[in-house]
Amino acid sequence: MPRHALNRTDRPFQTAAERAEAGFGKTxxxxxxxxxxxxxxxxxxxxxxxLDPVASPHGIVFEREFILNSLVKQKEDMKRVSALLAEQKARDALEEQVTELQAKRRKIQAFEQQELGSVVLSTAANSIADLNGSSSNQTSAKSTFRGNFSLSNIHANKLEQDEKKNVGDRDTSNFTFTSSRQEYIPVNLKQARQANFWVASDAPEAKKKRIDEEKDLKQHTECPITGKKLRLKDLIPIKFEIYDQKLFDDGGGRGMYCCSVTKKPITHQKVTLIKPSGIVCFNECVEKTIRKDMKCPVSGKDLRESDLVELIPGNTGFCSHNSIEAKSYKQMRTAAMINADRTGQCGLKGTMR
Structure with a gap:
């Protein structure tokens, strides 16, 4: 008979390799x-x-409306973080003043205890003795009372009333009394809530996140794609020449624009934007015609090297042209992933799941 001792999935547990092959805990x-x-x-x-294209100095094409909204939102976030940072600095200064005042008060109290130690200590000792005497009398009276009567409902209510009287003039709105067969213990609900770490708002150690001036406070707006510095005046308007009007009217696609010099459609070729005129042409045309005399082929204006901006080309499905692999690590797989029409990490149109 063939050997079946080392067959897959014949163990009472699932190995790491089997889980990874099934899609769990794998890149x-x-x-x-x-x-x-x-x-x-x-x-x-x-x-x-x-519809209204502009380009960044790094060659990324944006719609003017969307990039303006992004820059405005970044400005608002910078103002908000700046205001929070100012409040944090004011709060830190106030806490520092309070700490200094408390230190001065402790020094004054230490000096008074050193100079008037006998009077202060005798007064404190008398007050402690009075408190101990009153508490011992209350305890003896309580034990005598509880020894003479059984803890029925009537007597329990009477004991609760006596305990509430012993609390004194303190505010009992935040107090409750826990009953047992031995004694009634007053519980401060406010202190109990503060000691409960499950409620972050009541916990005294729950502090706000501090703002780091170097990391959180930005000094300028950034490109949402590259993260490099980008200002409104850095945006370059583009004048695309439409090659396929029907394709453009239907929402766009590959080859809807063409080179302004050769009139050939642009799909995946490398192209260059000329700043003064805003036209787009192939890099091959730039090397053969424009760089010889450094003049714009449309307007005839003199050009500098900074006027030539290479745009990001359109991607293809070939690995030699651009990156075509997507990686995603998932600890678990959902039912939607398992029951999808297309297995893997990408949907029908390549959207990451």
């Missing part, structure tokens, strides 16, 4: 197709064809 890698890649001329934020 999933999947090759992405062309339908996942962003075509050239699409906004990097809206993922749609840009």
């Amino acid at each position: 999933h890698t999947e090759r992405l197709g062309t339908d996942v890649q962003l075509p050239f001329g699409y906004c990097a934020l809206s993922l749609k064809a840009a």
